[in-house]
Amino acid sequence: MSLPTDLMTQTIAISNQKGGVGKTTTCASIGAALVKKGARVLLVDLDSQASLSVALGQAVHLNDESIADLLDTSPSSGELSPADLIHPTSLPGLDIALGDPRLAVVEHHLPEQTGYEHLLKNHLQSLAAGYDFVLQDCSPSLGPLTIMALTAANQVIVPVQPDYLAAWGIMRLMETIEAVHQRTNPHLQYRILAVMYDQRNTITREMLNRLQQNFNGRIFKTIIGVDTRVRECAVTGEPLLQYAPSTRASKQYLQAAGEYLQWIGSSEG
Numbered sequence: 001m002s003l004p005t006d007l008m009t010q011t012i013a014i015s016n017q018k019g020g021v022g023k024t025t026t027c028a029s030i031g032a033a034l035v036k037k038g039a040r041v042l043l044v045d046l047d048s049q050a051s052l053s054v055a056l057g058q059a060v061h062l063n064d065e066s067i068a069d070l071l072d073t074s075p076s077s078g079e080l081s082p083a084d085l086i087h088p089t090s091l092p093g094l095d096i097a098l099g100d101p102r103l104a105v106v107e108h109h110l111p112e113q114t115g116y117e118h119l120l121k122n123h124l125q126s127l128a129a130g131y132d133f134v135l136q137d138c139s140p141s142l143g144p145l146t147i148m149a150l151t152a153a154n155q156v157i158v159p160v161q162p163d164y165l166a167a168w169g170i171m172r173l174m175e176t177i178e179a180v181h182q183r184t185n186p187h188l189q190y191r192i193l194a195v196m197y198d199q200r201n202t203i204t205r206e207m208l209n210r211l212q213q214n215f216n217g218r219i220f221k222t223i224i225g226v227d228t229r230v231r232e233c234a235v236t237g238e239p240l241l242q243y244a245p246s247t248r249a250s251k252q253y254l255q256a257a258g259e260y261l262q263w264i265g266s267s268e269g
């Protein structure tokens with residue numbers, strides 16, 4: 001599937017309130033896959049642990065301009081231009097707006113502002129100019145930063161590791177997506193993406209079956225398998241699709257990106 005020619009910038013949130021389920025990997029990999037299909041992509045690191053920024057080779061210093069500065073509306077914060085905030089990665093066409101630990105503080109104060117949910121969406125209008133896709137890597141929580149990311153998003157991709165605990169956690173996320181859909185973003189659509197799938201494990205196979213039944217039509221057909229090259233690439237500062245383009249997970253993420261393009265190209269949502 002190639003890029004639609006008349007594309008408006010699409011904003012995607014990668015979210016799941018559980019940690020270690022493959023959000024950051026999915027964000028970098030789908031982003032890189034869309035670049036390989038000819039798109040210009042901006043990644044937005046919304047996690048105070050800044051794992052996405054670090055994994056893509058960005059040294060994160062506390063005095064660097066980050067998304068935290070963008071969202072900080074205290075009088076002492078100055079004006080920021082997109083150029084201050086956006087950095088290139090090792091893959092041309094893939095840029096990143098950094099996260100940093102101050103996001104935790106900013107998040108704490110966000111609800112003090114009425115309509116805070118729309119803050120990032122408003123900023124993205126100028127920040128995302130010239131990009132085909134914006135991918136937001138959410139933190140492992142359903143707090144104000146995630147609500148804001150879901151409000152700014154056209155689509156949310158939910159990486160789920162098919163195991164028993166993950167299936168429980170996902171119901172709370174579904175409630176949050178439904179609440180955002182009703183309150184601040186009636187256009188929000190979602191899909192589940194099964195990741196880190198280990199087909200040798202019987203329980204995992206059973207859980208994948210259940211996910212596919214429960215989310216029929218709302219789950220990617222592509223499944224991302226466990227792949228040891230994924231862990232290695234974070235050390236190199238390169239996205240997986242650049243570090244190991246022919247490894248199985250790279251091909252699967254490329255296929256998932258194609259499926260994503262089909263999804264947004266179809267009218268049924």
Ligand SMILES: Nc1ncnc2c1ncn2[C@@H]1O[C@H](COP(=O)(O)OP(=O)(O)O)[C@@H](O)[C@H]1O
Nearest residue numbers: 019020021022023024025196225226227230231
């Ligand atoms: N398909 C995969 N195969 C093997 N390891 C993976 C895969 N996807 C992610 N990982 C590893 O699992 C860990 C958690 O992934 P990460 O993307 O950081 O999750 P999250 O952002 O949800 O916390 C990382 O060490 C990452 O390298």
Ligand SMILES: [Mg+2]
Nearest residue numbers: 023024047051
């Ligand atoms: Mg992460």
